[in-house]
Amino acid sequence: MTELPSAQEFEAIHAGYHKNASRSLSLRKEAYVEQSWHNVDLSAIIARTWQWVCHIEKVRDPGSYMTVEIAGHPIAVVRDKEGDLRAFYNVCKHRAHELLSGEGNATRIMCPYHAWVYKLDGHLVRAPHTGNLEGFEPKEICLDQVQVEEFCGFVYVNLDPDAPSLSAQTGDLETEIRHWAPDIEKLTFGHRLTYDIRSNWKNVVDNFLECYHCPTAHKDFCDLVDMDTYKVTTHGIYSSHMADAGNAPNSAYDVSNATVKTHAVWWLWPNTCLMRYPGRSSMIVLNIIPAGPDRTFETYDFFLETPEANEAELDAMRYLDEVLQVEDINICESVQKGMNTPAFQQGRIVNDPDGSGMSEHAVHHFHGLVLDAYETARR
Numbered sequence: 001m002t003e004l005p006s007a008q009e010f011e012a013i014h015a016g017y018h019k020n021a022s023r024s025l026s027l028r029k030e031a032y033v034e035q036s037w038h039n040v041d042l043s044a045i046i047a048r049t050w051q052w053v054c055h056i057e058k059v060r061d062p063g064s065y066m067t068v069e070i071a072g073h074p075i076a077v078v079r080d081k082e083g084d085l086r087a088f089y090n091v092c093k094h095r096a097h098e099l100l101s102g103e104g105n106a107t108r109i110m111c112p113y114h115a116w117v118y119k120l121d122g123h124l125v126r127a128p129h130t131g132n133l134e135g136f137e138p139k140e141i142c143l144d145q146v147q148v149e150e151f152c153g154f155v156y157v158n159l160d161p162d163a164p165s166l167s168a169q170t171g172d173l174e175t176e177i178r179h180w181a182p183d184i185e186k187l188t189f190g191h192r193l194t195y196d197i198r199s200n201w202k203n204v205v206d207n208f209l210e211c212y213h214c215p216t217a218h219k220d221f222c223d224l225v226d227m228d229t230y231k232v233t234t235h236g237i238y239s240s241h242m243a244d245a246g247n248a249p250n251s252a253y254d255v256s257n258a259t260v261k262t263h264a265v266w267w268l269w270p271n272t273c274l275m276r277y278p279g280r281s282s283m284i285v286l287n288i289i290p291a292g293p294d295r296t297f298e299t300y301d302f303f304l305e306t307p308e309a310n311e312a313e314l315d316a317m318r319y320l321d322e323v324l325q326v327e328d329i330n331i332c333e334s335v336q337k338g339m340n341t342p343a344f345q346q347g348r349i350v351n352d353p354d355g356s357g358m359s360e361h362a363v364h365h366f367h368g369l370v371l372d373a374y375e376t377a378r379r
């Protein structure tokens, strides 16, 4: 049995949070340091929300597939022969071996353990040496399907069979993304950066959701974007973070030839960030993957106009990898250490009702969604 918080702990986790961000404290530290709350995060948040998988280009052709792990569950996304996108637990119905691995193209799915064969729609078509079995009907066997959705050029899955669609849950997000990135479906994978961080995933999200730390922690970034125009808006299950590119030459990377002049960033509950930085057309997808109470994996995927990055994009990647990420990861790891001491319980949310970049209202919004999920998990 997975250890979960007690009824009293579920009650106490709401303490200090107030619906009004100007009166609220942040989420209590137990949620960031204890294994029991990490277990709730996986079962009540990650396994019940839309999780980013890949760009649509990976599963465009019939037979193309992509595998991922969501809250520890192996999942495969497959384009079947009829052209329908399907997702299922990547688990054989015979004795539970993993079926597909990595990514690629297949006409059938054959289990590498005893060679049971499934169609791309998940139906079992062949099970060697089972002719003598009694009451065994291969036709009745099908892989367990999970919800899958194409949304603004990317593929998402949701392990909760009852979850409303991502487009229904996100209101105007699609309109916003398509406004800023009308070519999103045409972009192609350019590069991936990965990180292994000694901090809770919610510290990584918290840090992503405010630019109150930018003037002290990211001096270069504050030249790259015009901080006076930085605006953060929260909506339902996402928040938008918008700013104009800075006019002055900056020390981060060269944007003098940029066709995209706006820094447009969206955070999608609970752990996906979509970023369109000044430069050529592009979209960076940050996936924040909880790996333990004090461990998080991150993938930064760069989707570009061409598979090869241009000079400015290479500079942008270097800046992100060697400067911005180093600064942010140090912050998140320091915060995790601090939370593990008796000297910290929770802190004050710094709120600007005008929604400027100096405000932490998007962090407060995230904490509200976390507490809603905890409340649902308790029932």
Ligand code: FES
Pocket (backbone or CB within 6 Å): 092, 093, 094, 095, 096, 097, 111, 112, 113, 114, 115, 116
């Ligand atoms: S576990 Fe897949 S064929 Fe045996």
Ligand SMILES: [Fe+2]
Pocket (backbone or CB within 6 Å): 207, 208, 213, 217, 218, 328
């Ligand atoms: Fe930062």
